[in-house]
Amino acid sequence: MSEVSTAKGPRGGKALLDAFIGSNGALSVFVVLLGFACGTLIIMAVGRNPDGMYLALLQTLTGYNATSHVWNSRYVGEWLTASMPLILSGMSMGFAARTGLFNIGAEGQYIVGLTAAQFVALFFPPLVGLHWILAVAAGGLAAAFWGGFVGWLRAKYAVSEVVATIMLNYIAFFLSRYLTRLIPDANTYRTPSFPETALIPRGFLDELTNHSRLSVGIFVVLACVFIYWLVLERTKLGFELRATGLNRNAALYAGISVTRSFTTSMAIAGAFAGIAGAIVALGSFSYGRVLGGYDNYGFNGIAVALVGNSRAGGTLVSGLLFGMLASAQPLMQSRQIPKEITWIISGLVVVFVSLRAGFRLLVEWRAKVAAARGQASTGGDDA
């Protein structure tokens, strides 16, 4: 492998390519641009004007409608609102990934968090200023147990976390439906309204974003991003988790308990997704929902984490990106662009991320070629 460094030629282009392949951030940007390029081509292929998509995205990002020249900050608020659960579920996926686990269960953990928050909202005494905080905390805690259970199963019984979380997603979904319908006066799709104290307040954000649904939950999200970074990069626990992710056996020999690492990591991952569920339940709705299907924030969180390279900052930016896509959907629809194009772009981005592994093969192949060339020039001796 040492040939790679010696093989670097004096030519700038090659060095640039090396730097590009070596940088995860640059690759993420490339993959996203590729996804948008394909999305644009698809829109053109079906005879629609891709300008509509970009104007919708512009309006989402800045609130400026380039057709009617009207500016409305509500769109920005809605963009941030859509981004909140995506950033959190992205961190759910990412946190587990840094410990070497594939958490495909953010959707289930999100549902558990949402359900727990709805129960606290409906059944706890309406304490002003404390009620919603308790409900969000309960959502995070319940989902932490739900996620931690998977980590424990993985460590203790070697049950694949991928299969286990897929099963638990559906278990969470049907349990949530069952339990929520037990609530007095609940019908097939909703419970009675939450008391005012259970709703996440909007405060000055309400005025600032022209009565969008943006709540102070955004500060909870930012706090979570900070905690994510702090725990993973700056604490002994985070070091142990990352060590387990990099090399399980080495971590074991270094005295790190893999059982504890897996359980803790999945519990923290679950908590992020659970808080996402609670923020959606109490920030965007005023009543408890009997879920009719997945909200899909958990599954989209996988894309968020992959593009964000499971880093705190990266996940924040990538969550905002996917939030923009989600939030632009109705605006696209009104400009004759089928809104599903945003899902196609998300899907393509994930596929391209998986194809990224091809770059590594390219690096290895070039190393091999360079090595062969090096041997040829020294006469093929036992160098």
Place this chain on the structure above:
Amino acid sequence: MMHSLLDMVPSILMMVAPILIAALGGLVSERSGVVNIALEGLMGIGAFSAATVHVLLEKSTDMSVWIALAVAMAAGLVISSIHALASVSLNADQVISGTGINLLATGGTVFLCEIIFHQERTEPFELGMMPGPGGVYPTAYIAIAVLLIVWYLLYRRPWGFRLRACGEHPQAAASAGIDVKRTRWIAVLISGALAGLAGASLVLTETIQYTMYTINGAGFIALAAVSFGRWTPKGVGGASLLFGSAVALAIYMVNITVLRFLPPEFFSILPYVITLVTLVVFSGKDYAPAAAGQPFEKGGS
């Protein structure tokens, strides 16, 4: 009461068939060493293709249903090549490319519905597949045929022996002269075609149009049936029968007085709980193909 249970047999077979066909696809893929969590998305693509072809052709030809099945298989096969390219040729993480296909499937199919039908679903077709004698749909016989073929190929042909070797010990298989990547490519394409066929079977028997909720977890139930069936055709057949019955009971239990005290979620949740519990109970024993989920790199050990 007996009467109503007996009446349910055709309905149960109707719901078992797509799950069994998709699970057999998952079985072939996993035995070759590639986990295919894209079954759900590939079923959606199959269901969408079949519903579209059938709606467009049912007026003009009697063969419409069969053409729809064939097109769905082809569509599943083509899309699964993405999974094969990423996870077999490029050694990518198999779960990531599978997830990508699942995301792409929902978006892509509904997008195409908007373009073709100007709504978020296909137009409803007038007549789906016609049930045969006893109210049993042909998909049930197709599923049994696929089960027998998969069993024969995997356990009675050298090709199947080689395929299983690729899933157990790819390095050994490679040193015995087997082209591991080629074998895995074929296995993934087979699973794609079968998942497409499964989606088509589902949409043409259980409903009248394709919507984004048509598949609703059937592909993940098939994935569970592969684990619960311990990676053998016989086991997968039994698991699919059990899980399909649970799905059917969740829908039809309102008609059965003795079961009415249970919430409908009870049967919906059953396949997932059973699978999870079995995974824990049999965790010590290695039923799963040893190399499933791992990319094959030449020269590794």
